[in-house]
Amino acid sequence: MTTKDSRAAGLASLAALVADETRAACLLALLDGRAWTAGELARHAGVAASTLSEHLGKLVAGGLLAQERQGRHRYVRLADARVAQLVEDLAAQVPAAAVQRPVRTLRESSTESAMARGRTCYDHLAGRLGIAVTDALTERGLLRQDTGFALTDAGLEWFGAAGIALDRAGRRPLARPCLDWTERRAHLAGAAGAALCRHALDAQWCVRIGSERAVQVTASGQRALSDLLGIPAGALR
Structure with missing residues (x-):
């Protein structure tokens, strides 16, 4: 038996x-x-x-x-974040062709465009905004992607200098990759991704728009992300 x-x-x-x-x-x-x-x-x-x-x-x-x-x-x-990660990971495995469907209304088109530009992925930034931030952190030597995601010593200092508090006491990884289902590339998740997203919303670098998860970078957010990470304003619109 x-x-x-x-x-x-x-x-x-x-x-x-x-x-x-x-x-x-x-x-x-x-x-x-x-x-x-x-x-x-x-x-x-x-x-x-x-x-x-x-x-x-x-x-x-x-x-x-x-x-x-x-x-x-x-x-x-x-x-909890564990469930969010499970849902994110499963959604990212759906073939791109399977999620493409005819857009029936102008509202649907606007919503999909806004979600692709920038959105929250549970508690971190995703879409082109999330990728732009992740790329900028990597290019400046603040985030390593060669052996998984990990903040460098310079990255830890950057978060402190920017006034973004990191929760390093919990069991959650400080940084981890999350496969972006629209960009098909990894953006920053984990405690660092959550802290950055929370700070961006609290400081009104980003504001939520509509009833979906879409966020829009404000004028002050464009200036802050340009000053702190060198991201061109055009990449955030």
């Missing part, structure tokens, strides 16, 4: 959780790092609230989502 591998059963259960288009749409939406109400996710996924509630229950029970209630509203978010 063959002994069943409990890991295989667990992996199959996890794959089944993600292998539903409605649940996948929720997980991708929650990559913006914020908490959404069940109603917001239902509208986003294009399903009835009762249907969405059943899906959310499965994702919470499976440990992929965390939930909390405030008054009448039920809020959900990705359980």
